[in-house]
Amino acid sequence: MSTIRMVSKLAGVSTATVSRALKNPELVATETRQKVMEAVRQSGYRPNQLAKNFSSGRSYNVVVLVPNVANPFFSRVIRGIEQEAQTKGYAILLGDTQGCIEREQEYARMGLTSQADGLIQLDRRFPFSDDDKALAAAVPFVNACERISSDATYPVVELDNRGAARAMGQYLLHCGHKDIAVITGPPDSPIVRDRLSGMQDALLAAGLGLTAERIVQGDFSMRSGFAAAEQLLQQNSLPDAIFSMNDEMAIGAMAALKAQDVRIPDDISVAGFDNIEFSAYTNPALTTIDQPAEAIGRQAMRALYQLMHQLPLPQSHLVLPYELIIRDSTQQKVHS
Incomplete structure (x- = not known):
């Protein structure tokens, strides 16, 4: 069974420093605290949590x-x-x-x-x-x-959700897209409203607008992105580009488009938001906004x-x- 002395030896600090790092980590330098936590991990040390909780409240x-x-x-x-x-x-x-x-x-x-x-x-x-x-x-x-x-x-x-969506709108406009559709999330979400406003900012600055039929609601799931793209496919004409308010919906939309033999990006550009790990491995790889x-x-x-x-x-x-x-x-x- 590991002890606090074993932790102090592994970390190269005193037992008092180990105790302080565990009880009051804000009082210990970051580098020292990290050494102590690594030593705790290596040794498998488990302090008496009940006693610690009782004494500290x-x-x-x-x-x-x-x-x-x-x-x-x-x-x-x-x-x-x-x-x-x-x-x-x-x-x-x-x-x-x-x-x-x-x-x-x-x-x-x-x-x-x-x-x-x-x-x-x-x-x-x-x-x-x-x-x-x-x-x-x-x-x-x-x-x-x-x-x-x-x-x-x-x-x-x-x-900065509004700024990020505005940047995406400006990029799509720079690519020559003028008929842009948006797959949104739940309408009561502040970030959805911010991202929609950001896209509208970019379009208005270019003398363009976003029509009601080009705004399709999703719920941030791949399934809803697939359904939203199917809804866009049923309209009289296909938009130049689709901006999805998260990557999962964008991936779902791409699947729906491919199912109807719509080529990405030759026939339509698709962009997402979040930069989840899988977005780099879709076919084609997904243009997106990276959130830290x-x-x-x-x-x-x-x-x-x-x-x-x-x-x-x-x-x-x-x-x-x-x-x-x-x-x-x-x-x-x-x-x-």
Whole structure:
């Protein structure tokens, strides 16, 4: 059985430093803390968590609410949260809510019953019930990826979604596309509204517009992307390009187009959003917007840690940058 002395020997630090790194990681230099955590991993050391929790009044657990854990984008965000949490001595309790309000509220209640020290919400709803809202103010809370409110009193970590969609619109216009269709997500989602506004910004600046029939709603799943593309195929004419508000819907749309022998990008360009790993391996490889998913997760956990330990927040609203990734699913339109 490993001991704290074995950890200190492996890390090359004193037992007092090991204890401090585990109990109060914010008081230990990052490099030293990483050495200690690596030594803990190698040795298999397990501190007396019950005694630690009892003496500190903390659970050292953090609840992360995710609308769909199978979504590759959210998997990357969770990875970033987990990486940051581990360096700070916290464990992650994952709540796969599937967009269910009752599940969200049940998981959120863990913060009210001392089963968790804080909460990260990756969806667009405030997760506490009306009955719990008065007590919820005392629970450290961070909103990431989606945006619950524009005037939030809690930290928010998000992407410049409007700017990213505008950049994609400008790129598609630069390719010569003038008839662009958009596959959206749920209409009550702030990021969906931002991405739609960004595409409209680009089109309006070019003297163009986005007609109602060219806006088709999906739900961020491949299945809905397939159905949305089928709907576009039934219209009188095919658009020059399709912008999908996430990669999964774009991949579904590509499958529907191929099923009808529509060539990508010869007949139509297709672009997505998120840059999930699989997007680089579709045929053709998918043009998309890269979101720094792991960085979003790390920043969300850092903000939550600051709240849980009543430390000052450098920023309460953090907007991370995007990158346009150009691949083979889009090309310059050749006018006859």
